[in-house]
Amino acid sequence: MLVDSHCHLDKLDYDNLHTGIDDVLAKAKARGVEYFLSVGVTLDAFSAMMAMIEPHENVFASCGVHPLDIESGFDFELLKQYAQHERVVAIGETGLDYHYQPELADAQKEIFRQHVRLAVELNKPLIIHTRMAREDTLQILREEGAEKCGGVLHCFTESLEMALEAIELGFYISISGIVTFNKASELKHVVSQLPLDRLLVETDSPYLAPIPYRGKQNQPAYVREVAEYIALLKGVSVEEVEKVTTENFFSLFLRSKR
DSSP: OEEEEEEOGGGSOTTTTOSSHHHHHHHHHTTTEEEEEEOOOOSTTHHHHHHHHTTOTTEEEEEOOOGGGGGGOOOHHHHHHHHTSTTEEEEEEEEEETTTOGGGHHHHHHHHHHHHHHHHHHTOOEEEEEESOHHHHHHHHHHTTGGGTOEEEOSOOSOHHHHHHHHHTTEEEEEOGGGGSTTOHHHHHHHHHSOGGGEEEOOOTTSOOOTTSTTSOOOGGGHHHHHHHHHHHHTSOHHHHHHHHHHHHHHHHSTTTO
């Protein structure tokens, strides 16, 4: 059994590729993917996403404002209201991205801090996006006491050093289809060095489809390719990767429901 620990189910192509969310989940289940975390990136899209996933008990949600979406609007009280929904198991996607919007660094940092404070208050784990902001990301996590709630650095593409520092804070590292890309040699090395009991697998669909689907729209069914590649890198069976990453998902996101 596999879990897609990070997908954007409300952003998939339901006009051409899928007939609806039931179709997406059925395709994933046919490949052994049984649980899903649908990740929110703006507050204005949260209610529609929740309405979409509500009939499916094996789909959980997060709420947050992505660092590249902060101009869509951020309201702390509204975030707190949404975060207390029983199906919301995480806060985020939040974090810092200095690659695309370095001019908004100060605003990103302040909103990131507010997400971390809420996660600590509600004892729900964080879903962190970080790009070209290693030092600031770790500094804010430490200063705001993020070790109290834990979380995951999702779609990880940073250094081994950053991964190990995050693990020391009680965080997990989530690997996406990027690990299968030919030019991802540093990430392949990082994955080979990290303990399996701190890894998650994800698609980040509809983005970043793994080889052999690169260039096509990603979907949760393709998380199997990620797991298979991690097994190859680490010299273990796919079954072992499935077992451990699924246990990791439940330990992090569904710890109060076990």
